[in-house]
Every structure is written in structure tokens, then in C-alpha cells.
Amino acid sequence: MSVLTSLTIAQAREKLQKKEITSAELTDAYLGAIMAANQTLNAYVAVTADIAQEGARRSDEKLAKGQGGALEGIPLGIKDLFGTEDVHTQACSHILDGFKPRYESTVTANLWADGAVMLGKLNMDEFAMGSSNETSYYGAVTNPWRAKNDDKPLVPGGSSGGSATAVAAHLCAGATATDTGGSIRQPAAFTGTVGIKPTYGRCSRWGVVAFASSLDQAGPITRDVRDAAIMLKSMASVDPKDTTSVDLPVPDYEAAIGQSVKGMKIGIPKEYRMEGMSAEIEALWDKGIAWLKDAGAEIVEISLPHTHYALPAYYIVAPAEASSNLARYDGVRYGLRVPGRDITDMYEKTRAAGFGAEVKRRIMIGTYVLSSGYYDAYYLRAQKVRTLIKRDFENVFHAGVDAILTPATPSAAFGINDQEMAADPVKMYLNDIFTVTVNMAGLPGIAVPAGLDSNGLPLGLQLIGKPFDEETLFRAGHVIEQAAGRFQPDPWW
Amino acid sequence: MSVDLATVKRVARLARIAVTDEEAVKMEGELNTILGFVEQLNEVDVSGVETMTSVMPMDMKKRPDIVTDGGKAADIVANAPATEENYFLVPKVVE
Numbered sequence: 073m074s075v076l077t078s079l080t081i082a083q084a085r086e087k088l089q090k091k092e093i094t095s096a097e098l099t100d101a102y103l104g105a106i107m108a109a110n111q112t113l114n115a116y117v118a119v120t121a122d123i124a125q126e127g128a129r130r131s132d133e134k135l136a137k138g139q140g141g142a143l144e145g146i147p148l149g150i151k152d153l154f155g156t157e158d159v160h161t162q163a164c165s166h167i168l169d170g171f172k173p174r175y176e177s178t179v180t181a182n183l184w185a186d187g188a189v190m191l192g193k194l195n196m197d198e199f200a201m202g203s204s205n206e207t208s209y210y211g212a213v214t215n216p217w218r219a220k221n222d223d224k225p226l227v228p229g230g231s232s233g234g235s236a237t238a239v240a241a242h243l244c245a246g247a248t249a250t251d252t253g254g255s256i257r258q259p260a261a262f263t264g265t266v267g268i269k270p271t272y273g274r275c276s277r278w279g280v281v282a283f284a285s286s287l288d289q290a291g292p293i294t295r296d297v298r299d300a301a302i303m304l305k306s307m308a309s310v311d312p313k314d315t316t317s318v319d320l321p322v323p324d325y326e327a328a329i330g331q332s333v334k335g336m337k338i339g340i341p342k343e344y345r346m347e348g349m350s351a352e353i354e355a356l357w358d359k360g361i362a363w364l365k366d367a368g369a370e371i372v373e374i375s376l377p378h379t380h381y382a383l384p385a386y387y388i389v390a391p392a393e394a395s396s397n398l399a400r401y402d403g404v405r406y407g408l409r410v411p412g413r414d415i416t417d418m419y420e421k422t423r424a425a426g427f428g429a430e431v432k433r434r435i436m437i438g439t440y441v442l443s444s445g446y447y448d449a450y451y452l453r454a455q456k457v458r459t460l461i462k463r464d465f466e467n468v469f470h471a472g473v474d475a476i477l478t479p480a481t482p483s484a485a486f487g488i489n490d491q492e493m494a495a496d497p498v499k500m501y502l503n504d505i506f507t508v509t510v511n512m513a514g515l516p517g518i519a520v521p522a523g524l525d526s527n528g529l530p531l532g533l534q535l536i537g538k539p540f541d542e543e544t545l546f547r548a549g550h551v552i553e554q555a556a557g558r559f560q561p562d563p564w565w
Numbered sequence: 566m567s568v569d570l571a572t573v574k575r576v577a578r579l580a581r582i583a584v585t586d587e588e589a590v591k592m593e594g595e596l597n598t599i600l601g602f603v604e605q606l607n608e609v610d611v612s613g614v615e616t617m618t619s620v621m622p623m624d625m626k627k628r629p630d631i632v633t634d635g636g637k638a639a640d641i642v643a644n645a646p647a648t649e650e651n652y653f654l655v656p657k658v659v660e
Contacts, residue, residue, distance in 0.1 A: 174640040273621050286620060315626045316619075384603040395580065402581070404653050409646035415656045420583035432582055436592060437599055439580040440568065449566070450603070455618075456611040462620070497595055498602045514620030539621060 076101035077242040081146055081299040084245055088135055088145045095135065095145025098245075099128035099189055102147045106191065106243050112565040115238040117152055117210045118160035119192040127189035134187065143306055144187030149244035151235050152193045153200055154180050154290075155279035159190075163281040164208040165198045167401045167426025169408040177279025178311045179248060179290050186306040191244050195234030198428045199398065200255055200283045203503040204486070204493070205233025207430040212488050215263060216241040216561040219527035226485040226529070229259030229503070235293045236263040240561060246294040246303050250280060252287045253386055254481075254507030257519035260293050261480035261532030264521045264559035266300045266549070267293045269507075271539045272514035273318035275304075276311035284393035285316075287386075287511040296558060297520060297550045301325035304542065320540055328543040329550050334368030336548065339473040343379035344506060346482075352525050353479045360477055360522055360533045363555035364548065374473060376464040381457050382509040387501060388441050388454035389512075394431075395438025401426060433497065462513040469538050475548050478506050480519040480532035510536050518545040522556045530559050566604070567597045 076098050079087065087093045103121050110116050124147060131145035150156060152164050155173040162168035176184070184190070197207040204227040205213040215228040216237055228237040232249035236259035239247050249256045251269035260267030268291045275290040282288060292303035305325050311317040340361060345354070365371050403409035403422030410425045412418035427435070441450035468476070482505055486493070493500045510517040515536055522533040533552055537545045568576070573593045577584045584592065638651040647654035 171644050174637070174643055271621070273623070312626070312628060316621070316623075317626075318621060318623060319626075378609070381606055381609055384606050387599060387603055388606075399581075403646060404655055405642075406644035407646070412656065415658050416581070417583075418656055419581040420578075423581055424583035427582065433592070433595055433599075435580050435582065436573070436576055436596060440572075440576045440596070440600075443576065443579060446566075452616055453606055453609075453611055454603075455616045456614040457606055457609050458617040458620075459614050460609065460611070462617065496598060498598055501602075512620075 077105050079245070080295050081143070081245050081302050084146055091135065095128040095131040095189060096125065098145065099124050099147045102191055102244060109241055109243055109565050113214045113216065113237050113241055113243070114211055115195055115213055115234045115241065115243055116149065116192045117164060117195050117234070120159055120190055123159070124189050124191050131187050131189060141186035142302065143183060145189060146187070146245050147189045147191050148183060149191050149194045149235060149238045149247040150180055151232055151248050151250060152196050153250050153281045154248055155281070156180055156190065156193065160193050161281070163199045164196045164210055165426065165428070165431070166209045167408050167423070168406065171406050175279055178276035178309065178313060179280065179307045182309050183306055188306070194238055194247060197231035197233065198431050199281065199394070200231040200250055200252055201394070201430050201434055202230040203254070203258055203500055205230040206488065207428050209428065213237050214488065215485050216565060217263060217485060217529055218564065219529055225488045227262070227488050229262035229485065231255040232259045232293060236260055236265055236267070239263070239265045239293050239295060241565065246292055246299055248290060248307065249293045250288060250290050251511065252284050252390060253511050254504035256291045256293060257507045257517055257534055258481050258503055260519040261521070262485040262530065264530035264561070265293050265295060266297050266518065266520055267291065268300050268304060268518040268542065268545065269510065269516060270304060270308060270542055271516045273316050274308045274540065274542070276309060276314040276317045278311055278313040282397040284390040285397060286393060287390060297546055297553050298326060298329050300518070301329055301546045318540070323543060325542060325546050328546040331547045332368060333364060333548050333551050336369045336474045336544070337472050338364050338369045338371050338548070339374035339468050339476040340371060341374050341376045341379065341476060341478060343376050344478045350483060353482060353531065356523050356531050356533065357477070357479050360552055363552055364477065367551045369548070372473065374468045374476065376468065376509070378457065378460045378464050379509055382461050382512050383501060383505055385454040385457040385461070386508045386512060387437070388450050389458065391434040391438035392442050392451050393438070395435045395442065398431070398435055458512050461509055465513045465515060475544050476536040478534045478536065480506060480534040482506065484525045484527065484529035484531055506534060515539060516542045516545055518549045520549045520552045521559050522552055524559060567600055568593060
């Protein structure tokens with residue numbers, strides 16, 4: 073890895089402003105790193121070298137005049153879920169074969185308006201459905217981390233596996249990602265990177281391929297907490313094109329970095345101390361508690377009684393919304409078409425060939441739970457349970473808790489093509505056990521690297537905040553980062 | 566609740582996904598595993614609980630009823646597998 077690609081966004085920003093480096097140099101260093109690594113890691117599904125170099129040239133002109141936005145000249149990777157004008161946008165599905173939108177998503181448009189440079193589109197689980205990045209039409213992504221004395225390839229988590237690998241392996245300065253049940257925080261935890269899912273409504277969903285509309289939120293994956301604050305400030309906005317975008321000004325998140333957590337009340341939910349939890353995860357959690365306590369925070373035990381029901385409720389709500397959202401892929405308006413003897417046969421053959429097994433599974437579940445006679449028993453009940461999950465959080469915040477600390481994942485990264493996970497879809501779903509409650513309640517959550525397990529693999533802690541109080545998460549997340557240190561894989565790729 | 570093979574095929578038809586007999590058998594097992602997992606929601610007392618409709622309490626934003634965009638027929642059909650004069654082409658549906 074060259075010196076240039078090892079700079080964080082904040083460091084690169086300073087060097088660019090001081091004219092110690094140019095965006096062209098930085099961009100070329102990243103393009104070179106991608107060329108060298110992508111065959112092995114498979115993080116990018118499309119590299120936009122021409123767009124990147126042209127963007128860097130424009131940024132250098134602005135920087136030379138002392139102008140430019142908050143991310144001027146910073147090279148970023150973009151998850152394939154974001155619509156990017158005239159550039160590969162397929163949600164890593166075969167059904168969107170050849171799709172190049174004629175529009176730009178609001179989130180990426182915000183980044184370009186602030187001067188960021190696009191390196192390319194990042195691999196992900198198909199339609200963001202997965203926790204290992206193995207459901208991608210473009211194949212699995214390899215985690216840059218490997219266990220000590222073991223060459224076995226590991227997953228980077230998912231669905232934002234390409235984003236997490238690209239950030240951890242220094243193939244971009246930062247990456248966009250999305251999170252419906254844990255898809256930012258779980259891959260961040262698996263790769264020793266920082267990932268924040270902001271409050272539902274903070275980032276516009278306009279132009280982002282929809283999976284489960286009431287749960288989907290965009291956020292960044294970055295190398296440290298400060299970079300996450302910088303990127304989220306640019307990604308977030310109030311957008312009239314998204315009716316669920318909330319009318320609240322975007323704060324200067326970076327200003328929260330370094331602020332004290334003295335007197336802050338941190339809740340530790342007893343329901344997250346689950347049966348069969350690994351001793352290493354438990355020890356990591358205790359370390360996090362100690363760090364925050366040492367920094368002056370008050371630690372209180374709390375109860376979120378409906379935690380246990382979040383994952384089953386999610387596996388009704390998310391597939392139901394997905395089955396509806398994915399009805400649009402019919403072989404008529406975009407993407408793949410497989411001819412049939414009549415229009416219904418064409419639809420059925422197109423969708424059979426275009427969707428992968430996991431996507432089909434979720435469409436089937438969603439169609440079933442919404443079908444006549446089952447709607448009340450499944451969907452309506454799940455949406456009521458969701459109200460109860462949200463109420464649990466409201467109660468503890470009402471009682472004065474500022475943020476909640478939990479593990480990010482139940483384990484470190486596992487192997488690619490894990491047979492146990494392949495045999496039982498529910499086993500894979502359990503990866504999101506600590507993260508999914510946050511989506512169900514619409515809250516912000518950040519995953520911060522907190523240590524390595526006995527095999528030398530990264531583990532993360534999660535902080536959950538009040539609605540639109542991302543600043544508290546950056547403050548407390550930075551305290552954990554300062555105490556834990558930063559973690560980088562030894563380059564082998 | 567669980568699904569049988571006939572139900573799997575009926576749901577696949579509703580979802581407009583062609584499945585072979587072999588795939589349907591595999592799906593039957595997988596769907597029943599998932600439905601078995603979500604069964605635990607029946608333990609929760611939801612009587613008197615409101616159904617969640619909006620995760621953030623806010624009024625639906627309404628935009629002014631004016632034309633703000635349009636005239637983009639060529640853009641709209643640009644990605645379609647088959648088009649003619651800015652129309653989407655589909656197999657014959659009316660005899």
C-alpha cells in the first residue's frame with residue numbers, strides 16, 4: 073500500500089488544502105491499488121477510472137484557487153445500490169443486467185457537489201439481501217483480514233461487503249453503504265472499520281435501489297470515527313424528492329469528535345447478553361463499558377424486553393416490503409428479459425433467471441405473508457411487535473439514557489462458503505441479531521472497532537442513539553476508538 | 566403455520582417466478598424453516614398495540630400540485646430491453 077492510500081479522509085483533506093498533494097496523485101494511487109487488488113478481493117464490480125481522473129482534475133483546479141467543497145478531491149467508492157448516472161447500477165443482481173440510470177441518487181449527488189471523486193461501484197449482496205456478500209451476482213468479496221496462520225478466505229460481512237473490504241484494504245478513502253438490518257454495521261465490525269447507520273429519514277433514499285423502504289438507510293463506512301462524521305455530513309440532506317426525508321438541518325458532526333462523555337448515561341441492555349454468547353464477545357463488551365466509565369460516563373443496566381422478537385419480526389416486514397418493491401423487475405422497463413410464450417411466461421422466466429436464490433426466498437416469504445388470509449397473522453402482527461420494540465427504546469431514552477452500548481455482531485468474520493450457514497438460512501440471519509432492532513425502531517447506530525479476537529480478527533462494538541442524535545454516537549464512538557486503537561490488516565493480497 | 570408443495574407453487578405463481586419441481590421442494594424446506602423461526606411472534610401479547618405505519622413520527626409531506634419535471638420519454642425507455650418510438654414493447658397481450 074502506498075503512503076497516499078493510507079491517508080484518512082481528514083488527513084488527505086489537509087494535505088490537499090495545503091497543496092502538499094494533488095487529487096490526481098491521490099486518485100491515481102487508489103486506481104493503482106484497485107488494479108492490483110481487485111482480482112483477489114473482488115470489492116469493485118465497476119471501476120470508473122475516466123470519471124475519477126476527470127473529477128480529480130476538476131478538484132485540483134478548485135483546490136489550486138483555494139476553493140472547493142468539504143470532500144474536494146477525496147476518492148470514494150460507491151455501493152452498487154446507489155443510482156449513478158450513466159454508470160453501472162445493478163444492486164449486484166443479474167435482473168438489472170446492463171442498467172445505467174439516467175439520474176443520480178441524492179446521496180451521491182450531495183457527495184459530488186461537495187467535491188468527492190468516484191472511483192467505481194462496489195460489490196454487495198444482491199439487492200442488499202445477505203450478511204456475507206455471497207449472494208452477489210458478481211461473486212463473493214474476500215475480507216482483507218485472515219485468521220492468524222490461516223490462509224482460509226473469510227467473508228467481509230454484508231450486505232455492504234464491497235464497501236467494507238475497499239475501506240479496510242485502502243482501495244478508497246471512504247465508501248457509501250446502506251443498512252436495512254445491519255448491512256453497514258456488521259461488515260464494518262468484520263473488517264475493523266467504522267460504519268454508521270443514521271436515523272431513518274436522515275439520508276435521502278431517492279435514487280437508491282429499494283429493498284425494504286421502511287428500514288433502508290444510507291450511511292458511510294470509513295477508517296475512523298472522524299471520517300464517518302465528515303462523510304455523513306455530506307451524505308445527509310433534506311430532500312423534497314423523498315417524502316420520508318426529515319426536515320431537520322444537518323449538524324456539523326465533526327464538531328462532536330473529541331467532546332467529553334462525562335456525565336453521559338450509557339445503557340447496557342441485559343437482553344443482549346444472550347445465552348450461548350461467546351466469552352470473547354462478552355469480554356469485549358465489558359472492555360467497552362470500562363472505557364466509557366473511565367471517560368466519565370455513567371453506566372446503567374437497562375431492559376429492552378422485546379429484543380428477542382426483533383429478528384423474527386424483521387423477517388416478515390423486510391421480505392414483505394421487498395416482495396412489493398421487487399415487483400417492478402418484470403423484463404419490460406429495464407434490465408434482463410427472457411422471452412416466453414406469453415407475457416406471464418416472460419415475467420416468470422425473466423424473474424427466475426434474473427434473481428438469485430436468497431432474493432427469490434425473500435420474495436416468496438413476502439408474497440406468502442401478504443397473501444389473502446395470512447396478512448393479519450403475519451404482517452399486521454409483526455408491525456405491532458415493531459411498535460413494542462420502538463416503545464422499549466423510547467422508555468429507556470425517556471428515563472435519561474443518552475446512548476446504548478452493545479456488541480456489533482455475535483462473532484468475528486466467518487469463512488466464505490460456510491456449510492452451516494448455507495444449509496440453514498436462519499443461521500445466516502442471526503448475524504444481525506444485535507443490529508436489526510435499531511432498524512426496526514428507526515434509530516441511529518454506529519459500529520466501532522474495539523479489539524481483535526484470539527485468531528487476530530477484528531470485533532466491533534455498537535452504540536445506539538436517540539433519533540437524530542448522531543452527534544452523541546460520534547462523541548462516544550470516538551472515546552472507544554481512542555481507547556481501543558485502530559486495526560489494520562497486514563497486506564497479503 | 567407451514568407451507569406444502571402446492572402452496573409453494575401457488576406463491577411462486579403469485580410472485581411471477583418460474584420454479585421447477587426440484588426447486589419447489591427445496592423452497593418448501595427453506596420457507597418452513599423461516600416460517601418456523603417467525604412463529605415465536607405468537608408469544609407476544611399485541612392486544613391494544615397500534616400497528617406501526619411510520620417509524621419516525623411525522624406528517625406525510627405533500628408537494629405542490631404543479632409540474633416540476635417531465636419531457637423525458639427517451640430517458641425513461643433508455644434502459645428497456647425492447648422499445649419502439651418511446652414505447653415499451655411487450656409480447657402480445659390482446660388477441
